[in-house]
Amino acid sequence: LELLRKEPADCVVLDLRLPDMSGFEVLENLKADPALSDIPVIVFTGRELSAEEDAQLHTMARSIVVKGVESPERLLDETALFLHRVITDLPAEKQRMLERLNSSDEDLVGRTVLLVDDDARNIFAxxxxxxxxGMNxxxxxxxxxxxxxVESTPELALVLMDIMMPEMDGYQTIGHIRENPAFRRLPIIALTAKAMKGDREKCLEAGASDYLAKPVNTEQLLFALRMWLHR
Incomplete structure (x- = not known):
């Protein structure tokens, strides 16, 4: 807050867990200061949010990005959006990355994905x-x-893992997969019921790279796939 009052920024990336005050308090201070209230804020957090906190954040912050194992691409996409940066001003590599993430299926075609779900309707959809x-x-x-x-498919590029399964659930399954050093960096996207408190943090702690709430939104799914397969 002190730095912003001295030199206002074009955009703020805010973690909710800070040593001296919560991210919510920072947001409230920003909104209460006329000189700072219009600065776009992107909340970058791995913390589980209650429905009330989620609603509160959406009234105070412009966007919420979940901390995963690696999420720089998504953060770049959000900051570029809120800074209104012209894509041609970005380095060529970043231009290509953003274009692919937002529109192209180039990173998906021919890639092999494993879909894990005990519900046949979800698997079909x-x-x-x-x-x-064009995915296998x-x-x-x-x-x-x-x-x-996972162990028998060397060409496997990504796993979509339902968390709520009988016997061995998604948390345990992800844990077993991550025990093998060969699969430590395999992208695993957890599919979790949004209403279940603590589910999101548990997914990331279990070793998931990212998560999506069910019912899965097609555009969010495709964006996540493009992000994790663009490497």
Whole structure:
């Protein structure tokens, strides 16, 4: 706050967990100061949010980006948007990355993805979306089956993991996969019920790279896939 009052910024990236005050208090201070109230704020957090906190943040911040294992691409996309930066002003590599993340299926075509869900309806719906983008889709209905497929599919590029499964749940399955050093960097996107408090943080702690709330929004799913497969 002191730095912003001395030299106002074009955009603020804010963590909710700070040593001296909460991110919510920082947002309240910004909104109360006429000189700072119009600065776009992007909340960058891995913290689980209650429905009330989520609603409160959306009234005070311009965007919320979840901290994953690696999420610089998404953060760049958000900051570029709120800074109104012209894409041609960005370095060529960043231009290509943003263009692909926002529109192209180039990073999806021919890639192999494993879809893990015990509900046949979910598997059918998501498989259809992915196959239309040229992806090769493998499916598993149990954690044990998923682990075997991960270990036997060297071309596997990404896993979509339902958390709520009988017997071995998604947390345990992700944990087993991450125990093998060969799969420490395999992108795993957890699919979790938004209403379940603590689910999001548990996903990231278990080793998920990212998470999406169910029912899955197609555009959010495709954006996440492009982001994690663009490497």
């Amino acid at each position: 998501l498989s259809s979306v992915l196959e239309r983008r 889709v493998l499916t598993a209905t149990t954690g044990e089956e998923a682990i075997k497929l």
